[in-house]
Amino acid sequence: MSRFTSPLLTVENLTVEFLSDDAPVRAVNAVSFEVSRGETLVILGESGSGKSVSTSTVMDLIDQPPGDIVSGRITFDGVAIGNLRGEPRRLINGRKIAMIFQDPLAYLNPVYTVGRQIIEIFECHGVASGKAAREQAISLLRRVGIPNPETRIDQYPHQFSGGQRQRVMIAMAIALKPDLLIADEPTTALDVSVQAQILDLLRDLQNETGMALILITHDLEVAASMADRVIVMNRGEIVEAGAAKDVFTAPSHAYTKKLISALPHGDAAENSNKRSTTSSEETVLKVEGLTKEYFFSSGMFGKRQSFLAVNDVNFEVKKGETLGIVGESGSGKSSVARMLLRLAEPTSGKAIFAGEDIFSMNQARLLAFRRKVQMVFQDPYGSMNPRMSVHTIISEPWAIHGDILPKAKWKDRVVELLELVGLKPEHADRYPHQFSGGQRQRIAIARALASEPELIVCDEAVSALDVSIQAQVIDLLADLRTRLGLSYIFITHDLPIVRHFADRIIVMKQGEIVEDGTTSAIFGNPSHPYTRSLLEATPVPKWVAAGA
Amino acid sequence: MTVITSDIAAPPPAGKLLIMWRCLKRDKLALFAAIFLLALAIATIAGPPLIGDLAAKLGLRQRNLAPFSFQHGWVYFLGADTLGRPIIARLVVGAQNTLGIAFVAVLCSMLTGGILGLIAGYSERWYSQVIQRLADIVMSFPSLLLALIVLYTLGPSITNLVIVLACTRMPIYLRTTRAEVLELRERMFVSAAKSMGAGSFRIVLRHIAPLVLPTLLTIAALDFATVILAESSLSFLGLGIQPPDFTWGAMVANGRGYLANAWWISFWPGLVILLTTLSLNLLSSWARTFADPQQRWRLQSLRKTPR
Secondary structure, eight states: OOOOOSOSEEEEEEEEEEOOSSSOEEEEEEEEEEEOTTOEEEEEEOTTSSHHHHHHHHTTOSOTTTEEEEEEEEEETTEEOTTOOHHHHHHHBTTTEEEEOSOHHHHSOTTSOHHHHHHHHHHHTTSOOHHHHHHHHHHHHHHTTOSSHHHHTTSOGGGSOHHHHHHHHHHHHHTTOOSEEEEESTTTTSOHHHHHHHHHHHHHHHHHHOOEEEEEESOHHHHHHHOSEEEEEETTEEEEEEEHHHHHHSOOSHHHHHHHHSSOOHHHHHHTOOOOOOOOOOEEEEEEEEEEEEEEESSSSOOEEEEEEEEEEEEEEETTOEEEEEOOTTSSHHHHHHHHTTSSOOSEEEEEETTEEGGGOOHHHHHHHHHHEEEEOSOTTTSSOTTSOHHHHHHHHHHHSTTSSOGGGHHHHHHHHHHHTTOOGGGGGSOGGGSOHHHHHHHHHHHHHHTOOSEEEEESTTTTSOHHHHHHHHHHHHHHHHHHOOEEEEEESOHHHHHHHOSEEEEEETTEEEEEEEHHHHHHSOOSHHHHHHHHTSOOOHHHHHHO | OHHHHHTSOOOOOOOHHHHHHHHHHHOHHHHHHHHHHHHHHHHHHHHHHHHHHHHHOOOGGGTTOOSSOOTTOGGGTTOBOTTOOBHHHHHHHHHHHHHHHHHHHHHHHHHHHHHHHHHHHHOOSHHHHHHHHHHHHHHHSOHHHHHHHHHHHHOOOHHHHHHHHHHHHHHHHHHHHHHHHHHHTTSHHHHHHHHTTOOHHHIIIIIIHHHHHHHHHHHHHHHHHHHHHHHHHHHHTTSSSOTTSOOHHHHHHHGGGGTTTOTHHHHHHHHHHHHHHHHHHHHHHHHHHHHOTTTGGGGSOOOOOOO
């Protein structure tokens, strides 16, 4: 690590509130941190812990009102910038301090070419214009690893992949060689292998320019692989701060300990696993030759083209078993789930459930089938109607399938189910927005259990949750499996989770199964190069990498 | 943190109505609008039984009586029309027709537009296309011209007036509903309901319609004003309501010939039309801010932490 001189950015005793009719909501409370040139500071915390608000205040991106900075002093390069507005602020934002965001598609303007948006930065800061600006933009794109920058500069954001868009955002951020780069969850929306590339790029750029980097993340592995120093935030306060190695290997605060011990990794996961112990020979679901082909035409007179989202997928799920389906986005794993629930129709193939092909069922048979198979969706915020109370949400399966439970017993059964998933009876009268993400996913699980299913399909069911809550939900699912004899199909892009939980894993890439085996075999002895690359993409802590 | 929050007494949990009232108090214009509309509603319901006869009572001695004089009693304070009928009484009685027609027309167009919009948005069958093209046809025709033609051929009556007004306004609700349904049907809770086995009917009524309704109500409040104006124009042209029934629009039409020497005959009903539509606009813009959680702070008293 380089020797750090006096800090570049200092934030002292920052307190930010959001005002409303009730007492002000304190988002950030007495937060202090500093970062020097060439240093990487990671702000680690779960959603809602105030990590983004702290850094947005540095850039003056908080609207006031409803935001209200109660106290705090922000010094950048020896100058207080807390109250800077207008022209002096514009000399700092973008030029001295730059920021990249989580979702590059939302932050790039879809109607302008990528090149025009980069050139705009040079022009509005008066650095270069016309041909010179274009030349610089091309070399920037080359620097961040976009192939053929001369032609791609004239393309629009939608023509780039997620990882490439993030590269374009980084190119825009480093265009004016800022002293400080703030990266707010830059890899959260990306797959593991793309994430590794982006993190490598950020590290290289930092070595090259010597800029300071503030990285905001909720991902422990990303944090460990990037950080020189870490601050851990919880409920708007800093609970722990220090050198990365110390915080990760010997956490002192109870919250940090809980975070770091939440999901066992590596060999620890192998030993403390939650896999099912009883093996059964009874097959619940058998999928044969499942294929989904999409047709589209390129341009108005273009030829009709097709795209195989899912190609000849075969697998079986046994009673009481958890099958993990792992793959990056676009690998077809969600398409498989949607087809199994008849939310999308397959092009060809069979799925035999209880001796009957799901895809040739008529309306009445399908209704009966939908009692036996339930789905838990990725996003607990989106999968429940915001205007329905928890009671209505959980009892909906009974309203649809009239013969499950007489209406008089609904109330008691809802209470039973809520208790089964670890919620309280009085929660029945509340609405989804009054719950946290983890609680909402518990409600979704209670709803899935309401019709007494045999198979539950979990599509990225814990991906939107924070680490410690992920562990709780997985434990709940494992517990329910043992108690109720359920089978799961557990779809995810996150390898550590399946290692902990699944009995068998299939790895999917571009619509095809590339590897299929027991969990121990896949992790212990991966045979396909793609599986190996997925396993290697898991970030390595910086202090380990530096020592190697 | 505890130190700071403890010296602000935690407010007792407020009911929904109380919260609305507090937010309404913060927006003075919307508050006046609400008070005006409330007074108008009370006058419309309670007024006619009390002063109903006065509105039709001819008083040749009070012909074109000038306003602002208590000489002939308070009902003549705003003056009298060409036949000596007191304007205050006529405004109150006219309100019942004006607001009644507008209310029924808006309700009809909202219901038909909403239902057709739900069908057109959720179904992908042929009739979805038919509904949309019908709406396009109605929209591409100037609505006042359409009303003129229909009323000219069918003959002016309250029922025809309501039907014409409802039909011309219907596409607005239809298009908004359809657009919202197209977005809502892709939401995950709809997929979740489908995977549980819910039928189309249930999904549309239980999951989609409740989320579209607030938008439709906001449009209805705005549209109420438009319908009052449209009805007034038709009545002004003589194709709307026929004597002895009358509306504010018809009252404006009556005074047209006397603008030079008795301006008040047209002025007062015109002013009430203006105030009513303005109030509805103000109130619906307030309701939009109130319903948006991102914007609601604008209507709240923001108490800062003392420092």
